[in-house]
Amino acid sequence: MQTEKVEEEDDAPEEYVALCDFTASGSEQLSFITGDKLLVHNKSSADWWWAELQGVIGYVPASYLRLDGAEEGDDASLEDPWQDDEYFGSYGTLRLHLEMLSDRSRTETYRQVIVSNSASLRDKVVMDLGCGTGIISMFCAQLAKPSMVYAVEASSMAEHTRQLVKQNGCEEVVTVLQGRAEELELPEQVDILVSEWMGNCLLFEFMVESVLLARDRWLRDGGVMWPSSAALALVPCQADSYYTETMAFWERPYGLDFTPLQPLAQQEFFTKPKFSHLIDPEDCLCAPCDVICLNMYTVQVRDLEVSNGLLYYKRPQFLSVYLLILMEHSFISQEMTGEFQFCVEKPGIFHGFTAWFTVQFESLEMGGATVELNTGPNSDPTHWKQTLFMLDRPIQVYAGDSIHGNIVLRRNPVWRRHMTVALHWTINSNTDDSQAGTKSFPMWR
Numbered sequence: 001m002q003t004e005k006v007e008e009e010d011d012a013p014e015e016y017v018a019l020c021d022f023t024a025s026g027s028e029q030l031s032f033i034t035g036d037k038l039l040v041h042n043k044s045s046a047d048w049w050w051a052e053l054q055g056v057i058g059y060v061p062a063s064y065l066r067l068d069g070a071e072e073g074d075d076a077s078l079e080d081p082w083q084d085d086e087y088f089g090s091y092g093t094l095r096l097h098l099e100m101l102s103d104r105s106r107t108e109t110y111r112q113v114i115v116s117n118s119a120s121l122r123d124k125v126v127m128d129l130g131c132g133t134g135i136i137s138m139f140c141a142q143l144a145k146p147s148m149v150y151a152v153e154a155s156s157m158a159e160h161t162r163q164l165v166k167q168n169g170c171e172e173v174v175t176v177l178q179g180r181a182e183e184l185e186l187p188e189q190v191d192i193l194v195s196e197w198m199g200n201c202l203l204f205e206f207m208v209e210s211v212l213l214a215r216d217r218w219l220r221d222g223g224v225m226w227p228s229s230a231a232l233a234l235v236p237c238q239a240d241s242y243y244t245e246t247m248a249f250w251e252r253p254y255g256l257d258f259t260p261l262q263p264l265a266q267q268e269f270f271t272k273p274k275f276s277h278l279i280d281p282e283d284c285l286c287a288p289c290d291v292i293c294l295n296m297y298t299v300q301v302r303d304l305e306v307s308n309g310l311l312y313y314k315r316p317q318f319l320s321v322y323l324l325i326l327m328e329h330s331f332i333s334q335e336m337t338g339e340f341q342f343c344v345e346k347p348g349i350f351h352g353f354t355a356w357f358t359v360q361f362e363s364l365e366m367g368g369a370t371v372e373l374n375t376g377p378n379s380d381p382t383h384w385k386q387t388l389f390m391l392d393r394p395i396q397v398y399a400g401d402s403i404h405g406n407i408v409l410r411r412n413p414v415w416r417r418h419m420t421v422a423l424h425w426t427i428n429s430n431t432d433d434s435q436a437g438t439k440s441f442p443m444w445r
């Protein structure tokens with residue numbers, strides 16, 4: 001069994017400075033704000049450290065801290081906040097492309113978009129951003145007659161993609177360009193920017209930033225974005241089997257009482273979201289709702305940030321605290337926050353929330369049908385499946401109960417492909433007293 005490298009507890013705690021705010025999501029975690037100086041007593045894991053702030057002790061996310069006195073560039077890991085070596089390295093192998101190509105729901109949807117717009121694609125210039133093995137570009141070349149497809153791929157897969165394009169007789173139409181789309185030089189503007197950029201919970205990996213930068217630089221006025229829009233859906237749900245196998249398990253394994261391990265189980269299994277969760281439609285406590293909606297023509301890169309403050313590392317000393325507070329609230333991005341109001345349709349156990357996304361592809365023809373890829377529980381399963389956010393403790397709910405609150409996707413100010421999903425909820429019930437809760441889930445740092 002692989003164990004994470006655990007550094008021995010040092011005798012003298014080390015002083016670290018907070019790079020950004022962190023809001024604890026459980027009693028065992030410690031909140032802090034940008035600039036706080038924390039004493040780290042134990043680096044119990046790579047992600048979570050045992051630290052002290054003004055006499056209070058708790059777990060803190062290691063990625064939010066930097067050794068006090070170290071300069072910004074000192075920490076080698078901070079040199080690549082996009083983690084591009086690791087990220088594009090992983091896409092340079094076949095594993096992830098095999099997973100994406102094996103996802104028929106995903107891949108057939110893109111093929112359907114090309115087929116249903118084949119006439120309008122004639123003589124158009126297309127960019128396929130993050131083309132991977134070039135499947136979408138070759139669909140364009142085989143099923144329609146665009147004048148040019150720029151197949152852009154930053155990983156080393158691009159070399160193989162060139163070979164596949166030639167192997168399939170598409171080299172007249174498809175030009176493979178290796179590099180980050182936002183850094184490449186194209187010979188011309190494009191009519192259509194197509195990309196399969198969606199990550200778990202829609203935004204993880206934040207490839208969407210590259211799509212927006214490429215849009216602003218290469219999509220001609222009046223050009224088309226595919227997907228044209230995207231939405232994150234959320235639903236309160238039961239997750240009895242996951243709860244049983246990770247938490248209830250410790251009650252009486254082999255006739256012994258292992259319940260003292262349950263706080264550890266909560267920290268280990270419920271602190272982060274559970275990717276690739278397949279929720280049974282029966283486990284939805286009510287109908288889902290779209291909590292985050294992105295218009296791919298108007299959303300801006302700055303809208304992807306939910307600011308904790310003016311600047312993550314420094315604050316202008318001359319601004320009064322009042323003005324800071326005033327300006328902070330003006331920075332909250334509407335795109336990254338969503339309200340919800342659910343009405344429980346049947347009695348059950350509220351174990352947590354499940355999230356998934358949908359993306360829409362508008363027709364190139366006026367009044368033509370929009371194509372949608374839905375990764376939710378009532379559609380054909382995809383490789384993304386759904387994402388489960390477990391509460392610390394399950395709550396009994398009844399038909400008619402209301403669960404309202406909001407979700408905030410807070411992009412990690414240090415690790416640019418990561419975010420924290422914060423959920424705040426209040427349950428109003430005719431049967432029990434109302435309850436409120438909040439929990440933040442790092443994804444992953």
Ligand SMILES: N=C(N)NCC[C@H]1O[C@@H](n2cnc3c(N)ncnc32)[C@H](O)[C@@H]1O
Nearest residue numbers: 091130132153154180181196197198210
């Ligand atoms: N969650 C996903 N859909 N990931 C697909 C990512 C694919 O796009 C590629 N990719 C991601 N970002 C970029 C970028 N900025 N420029 C070019 N290719 C990219 C990546 O190498 C992989 O082949």
